[in-house]
Amino acid sequence: MRAAQASEELDDNEAATSLAGRALQNRLSGADRAQALWTLGVAQYRLRRFVDARKSLTTLVRDYPNGRLIEGARRQLAMIAEDAGDIDGALERYIALDYDLDVSYFVDRLMTRNSSPVLLEAS
Numbered sequence: 001m002r003a004a005q006a007s008e009e010l011d012d013n014e015a016a017t018s019l020a021g022r023a024l025q026n027r028l029s030g031a032d033r034a035q036a037l038w039t040l041g042v043a044q045y046r047l048r049r050f051v052d053a054r055k056s057l058t059t060l061v062r063d064y065p066n067g068r069l070i071e072g073a074r075r076q077l078a079m080i081a082e083d084a085g086d087i088d089g090a091l092e093r094y095i096a097l098d099y100d101l102d103v104s105y106f107v108d109r110l111m112t113r114n115s116s117p118v119l120l121e122a123s
Contacts, residue, residue, distance in 0.1 A: 001032055004039045016043035034064045038073065045076060050084040071097070 004019035020040035028036055041056035057073045057080070064070065078093035 001028065001036055001039075004036065004043075008039050008043050011046070013043040013046045016040070017047065017049075031067070034060060034067050034069055037063075038069045041073065041076060045080055045083075048083070050080050054080050054084075 001020070001023040004016050004023055007013070007019055008016035016039055020036045020043065023036045024033065024040065037056050037060040041053045041060065044050075044053035044056060054077065057077050060067075060073045061070060061077070074093065074097055078090050078097065081087075081090035081093060
């Protein structure tokens with residue numbers, strides 16, 4: 001597990017995903033398992049493996065709702081949604097996190113820009 005963390009900190013995300021995955025196969029529990037899920041999810045996100053990262057971090061949130069990594073995991077899930085193009089999902093997550101600046105940015109810049117105007121025909 002420590003090698004996975006060190007690899008992630010050194011931006012060797014391929015090694016971090018491999019090592020964290022192997023650590024999780026060894027039936028870690030408690031804080032060690034939570035840390036392995038975090039390391040795996042962050043490394044997967046950096047590799048733009050959004051589906052895998054979402055799965056790892058969602059498992060972390062589900063299994064450790066009161067853990068010390070929960071806010072970071074929720075923040076990462078919002079960024080994954082944003083980078084994957086799920087603007088609505090990202091907005092929902094930023095609202096749940098009470099990130100008012102991110103919510104304002106989404107509404108003012110991203111959602112307005114991505115929305116197409118509705119044209120009404122005269123009858």
